[in-house]
Amino acid sequence: MIRPLVCLFLLPLLAAAAPRTEHVFIFSFDGGNPTYMQKAGMPNFQRLAAEGAHTFVANTIIPSKTLPSHTSMLTGVDISKHGIDWNVLMPLKGPVKVPTIFELAKKANPATSTAIFCGKIKFRHLWKPGTLDILDCDGPYDDTPVPATEEAKLVPAGTVAERAAAYILEKKPVLCFIHLPDGDTFGHKIGWGSPEQLKAFQDCDAALGKVLEAIDKAGLKDSSTLILTADHGGREKNHFWPVSEDIHIPWVTWGKGVKKGHAIEKKTIMTYDTAATALWLLDVPLPPEFDGEPVEEAFEK
Template identity: 25%
Template sequence: MTRLTQHLIVISFDCLSALDLPKLEQLPNFQELFDKAAVCKQVKTIYPSVTYPCHTSIVTGNYPNRHGVVTNTMLQPNRESPDWYWQRHHIKGTTLYDEAKKAGMTTAAFLWPVTAKAKIDYHMPEIFANRPWHNQIAVSFMNGSKLYQLKLNRMFGHLRRGTAQPELDDFVTESTVYTIMNKKPNLMLIHLVDLDTQRHRYGFSSKEASDAIERHDARLGKILLALKESGMYEHSTIVALGDHSSLDHTKVIKMNVYLKESGLIILNNKGKVKEWKAICKSNDGSAYIYLKDPEDVQTKARLSALLYSLVANEDNGIEFVLTGEDAGGLGADSKAAFMLEARQGFYFTEHLDGESIDVISTKDVEEGKYTYASHGYSPEKESYSTVFIATGKGIKPNVEVQSMSLVDEGPTFARLLGVDLGDTDGRVIEEMLDN
């Protein structure tokens, strides 16, 4: 297969929305990217539209039910902070970086989700210190390129403040620039999270979110300058993309409270789960309901009656209920007994205490209990698309693709690199490629 580019640089701006395009078009470095670019202003995300499934779909070309990363975090009922799907081994099948490596290319990834322990040459994985005895830097080292990360931390560690934003993205940007200048990788995957953090914390259209977009423009400028100064620019394809949008909300649906009140969850005297027959796994804008025993027909029938009764009243915040089979048909986890979608203005949590519906207060957000905006919703939600901007080698200039899906990105990237992801759910967007 013919290779169309020597270097593919993919920058994921987490939570970048199609609604952000008017602002992006006014910013100097995004303006430079748009010049002669191929653009899709209506990219359909996947279901559930949360970060780890989304980024896995981007590099595999498959929906979550095929690549296996069906949500962000694991089902661990009594953990206040469940573990995430950090490691590469959670992904079924191959990935873009696997195939690039097999073809003899140099690879790099910075905070790209679900890459811990992956075979990537210059690698800083996204993984958190999720136990009291863990150290953040040590956890990162053990799951990525040890010596290279040590070097980056020695040079740029003064910029970061743990995993706090916007400092973490500033650290990642300087690490990216250094890697471009000194390693010139053939494939580079960069994940920047500042915008997503600000939208969760302050709301979709907040000043803080707007400021994050401007910081992203400055970060993009540094990366573009590094590509030029390194001599890579003329031989590179540069892609800026989002993984999902987000929606503001004012109310929280606590499905586990409903399940507890129905006797399907039993707590001990410390408020922890002692036994459960059914439990909610939140994706924020959507939620899975799992059965402890998938063959428990009686509990499934009770659960079905409860869920459909809740949907009947709009005040409960549930827009629709899917069976596990129907969820699988949309690319989500068919192993769930049911999947629920929140109405606009609502989102799901896994809390076991308090009322089943809670109104979000400023105090709750400041304490980190709730957020002001979330994602995870159905890709069919109104004004919920993301974006794709590509320019450089192998890209036809000034092309607008009317619509595409997140799963089309991986096959298109593979075509640019001259590698093959095999049979995928997505397609190569041939109309933007200069063959």
């Protein structure tokens, strides 16, 4: 009778330690002003927002720049803690000094597979040895120096999605970040809300569709939770000011455990809450220095 009693005692503990989902995919629509994304006509994004939980008045950090904002999104802390206040690849500065979500997930379980697929090589600052199984910017990178000819590398969303989709089918990562840059590219070139930018958002949505198809084909649809968000918004041809057009971002979650058709009521969701939510979903402990909090309202109890 000893073994059954032991098993009965351990079952609640094992249940408590189980992750809320098996796979987390984070999509960032660079320059994703929610007003223009909704205006663009993005059927994949709109479907996930309608079927899952959503808000279009989440907030990014100030200043709302791409690399600092994404660093907060993927470390769970504000710029004052992570220290990345530059917005280009600066190899001499090295990787971010605080833990990333990939690092924390690996620390909690070394078998956790992690991946970044990005359209801008400056995400190299988020690569820390032993924390990512792959950082791909139209090709895999490691800890060797980035060639000077590639320091301004920009990869379109379609290519990012193709590479991510192939990897997902083969490797089935547990924690995967996918960056779609086109909206920001055309916002700076032509302007936020321009026909060219709206078309770029449509291209990003098509890229999202490719990855969704790969998640389904890989057999991960029912065991995955997706978060769709942005690093910042924008107006005219820029996005650095503390105004709603620049700092408001979408925050959508869909998949396993998500409330269906839920409009998130919380008005203070921050971009670093994405990091906290991803780790919470995977049952990875949150460090005490985290600024982010899980968006628990979006999920079934």
